[in-house]
Amino acid sequence: MLSSTGHPFIFLLPVLAIAIFWVMAKFEPKPVGVTKKSFFERNGTPVAIYLIVAVAFWSLFMIVLPQLFMVEMSFRPKLPPIEMGGPKDLYTFENYHYFIYGSTTSSDAINWVHIKAFFLTIFASLLVALFNFALCYPLAFYMAQVARPARVRFLLLLLIAPYWVNEILRAFAFRIIFSSGGLINKILLGMGWVDQPIDFIGNDIALYAGLGYAYMLMMIFSLYNAIETLDHAQIEAARDLGAPWWHIHAFIVIPFAKPGIASGCTLVFMLSAGSLAAPLVLGGPRSLWFTPILYDRFFQAFNWPQGAAYAFILLLACVSFVLLVLRLGRLSLGEIAK
Amino acid sequence: MTAAVEIDHLTVQFGLFTAVKDVSLQIRQGEFFSFLGPSGCGKTTILRAISGFQDPTQGVIRIGGQDMSGIGPNQRPTALIFQNLALFPLMTVSENIGYGLRVRGVPKADRDRKVDELLNLIALSDQGHKKIEELSGGQKQRVAIARALAVEPKVLLLDEPLSALDLKLRQHMRNELRAIQRRVGVTFIYITHDQGEALTMSDRIAVMNRGKIEQVGNGRDVYEHPQTSFVASFVGENNGFTGTITKISGDQAEIETSVGRLVGLNKKSLPVGTKATLFIRPEAMQFGAQGENNLSGTAADAAYEGMTTHLTMKAHDGSSIVATLTGAPAREFPSQGSSVSFAFATRDALILPA
């Protein structure tokens, strides 16, 4: 199929979606007691126009259409600008073919480098999320259930402070610490525990530590918000009944805080999997992380359609992860997104 | 003279639930009119329908003879005082009071004059610059009234405005509200579930139950001549004995109840065999004496209040009967468990359909 037909079709989709949305909003039964006034009567004409224009612009021109365009582009071949829209501009799977076989045409070899990077990224991000959960849970619990308000305020301040420094600088700090001449190696050498500096960066240890560090705040806040709403009396009651401490956490606090845990893990997973700064700064020469590969599609291979395809693969992985978490935890999206 | 507010066959439904059922009544110009009823009986809903926040499912509301259908709350000649007052916390007292004039485009000088006048009326003359947060409960109350009066409404609607205040202040504010109403002469429609409030302040009262009007009349009417069992038991204290009418003689009827045969006035002309309730007020009970109707049992509880004592008697069937004792018996009421007897006159007892 010639891809020049694609764009008008893409513009048609949102129109359709809006029509469906409008019908739903208009004819769906409203909760009892809500006025039957029209949208314009309720808000006043100027405000109603502002709401519609703003929401339409944001959701169409900043969210939906860009994504659709990106997906569409991933199915187009890489062509010099002159030939775009010409007879060679046919929809194709070659960019996805490349991801799997390392070539747009032949299927002889498997593109292990990219595939491994992809799965490693997913797996490592998962580990980062779990590690973060383990690290942050005790503090979140302490702040939400044990500490006094003044202390909580102080702790929150301490927690937020490092996040005013941007992500690249935070990664840079880890690079200073973990590099072969860095603080940790100096200490290890000075103590005589090792006689060769350890290559933390080449081993990706620095990368994982940096990623864990980068998104700790999201985890803490998600957990804290969820645990805070748990009535302290429940814990007291369990303790009175003689439940051991691990029992209280495993059967009372954690089930209660499930939405917060899901939301914290999802956020950290997404942010790690999509992180670019930390892998660029902390990745060693042999590091395999998916986003830098994606980055290189654009800035070294100058192959936008292929980059779009890689981006779409990453997006699909993230969407699947969210759906999986929702399904596993029997949660709704509203409970996860704050 | 046209009625200030005319409610014509008003019905309001929320989904399948009917909050107001076919209510019709007329409220006169300059009247202090109350809706009295238990929580959830639809009082607020009627008020919201009058002020335009609730569209009637059926029926019409007329204000000053004009049909209000399709007219928004901001176009109606009413002003509403909300249950929680809904003062604007980010504006000063003066700004709150002047807000209605501001949105009407009244020039600042005129506005200020009117605001000063109203501040005077509510005795807060020098406090116009204060923030709402700085005011006491009673002061907030007055500001809410002044804010509503500023727009010179034909009708002022008040939704349990005193319910948040503590007892002493509430009693004080009753008098003040009534005084303000007399002074400005605006029609007040007042909502309350407190019968004391309704009886002391109102020219007329509509007693409501489950979305329906049970009775409309002045305080004495609803207290002394209740038309339904609900009104009889809701307004003021009352002893009720339910049973079946067994005999009719003139305007009296005899009713067979679990405490025996009792005779009362049968103003509704209920026929023999009707299930009905006989009501007798505690203050109409005579203690110790023998009369036209007699009840006996054991003294269960006595609440001594100085001038009077409320004595509760446990009848033989286990029901509680209350009498208000005055004079000597109020001081020398019987001890718990001793045998007592009450009597009442037939003309004091009312028989109403159960």
Added chain:
Amino acid sequence: MSSKTVMNVMLAFYMAIFFGFLFGPLIVMGVSAFNTSTYPQVYPIEGLTLSWFEKLLNDRDMVYGLKNSLWIGMWVVVVSVPLGLAAAMMMSQIYSKARSFYYVIVVSPVLTPGVIIGISTVVFWRDLTTATNSKFLYDGVFMAVLGQSSFISAYCMLMFMSRLNRFDRAQEEAGLDLGASQTQVFFHILLPFLRPAIFSSAVLAFLSSFENYNTTTFAILADKTLTTVLAGRVRQGTTPAISALAVLIIAVTVVGAIIYEIVKRREDRERQARLDAAHAAELRELESIEKATHHA
């Protein structure tokens, strides 16, 4: 040792590790900014110097990137706050299926990796501006503002939603009842009520924009922001000048936080004073009623 003491020791140990992990890297970086050693290090201290700061300020690209970042941040605030507000107000007026559908769309940017947002923004606007012959719009700063606002608006929306939840509908009705139009209610009552949320979402929007890298690196095209310049520098090699930048950012932050705290304390004090005044008025009122009833 009682179990309570064991718990306390464990807690202290855990806290030390946690906050060590949190602040250690920053402290190391901070100290290295003042060390003369050309490699950013804490130990050994070869000598104290401010030359790294000087070097930073003479770095043309950095200064240019900083200006661009501030400029973009400002526009992101201008775009995201109104969009977030509109989206939150819309959310409060739709129900059931339509609401879920809408929610998925507007929350998706929060859960989409930043690189993808950057890429899709650039792809879309490149094609759109080509097709509509408005290539001048295909500009790094403009793209960055749009790309960042795409998800920052969602942050703002979430903040507005939680504030709107606490809005008392009776306030709106009181305004209408006094004769205000819906538009007047919006400007006189709703917006003032939302002012704290407007302020905090503006701050959040600016900071998120200022520190964003993932989206910006794609959206900025050939232009630069502070973070993209910084990323380039860090990839080239490590120099204490970068530590110096971190120190400056931390310093600005700390000053900002202190100012915020001072303002907040003052507001709290004023509020407390008002509540005290209300309490005093309450007592006076009761007293005067008491007196009046005694005289009567």
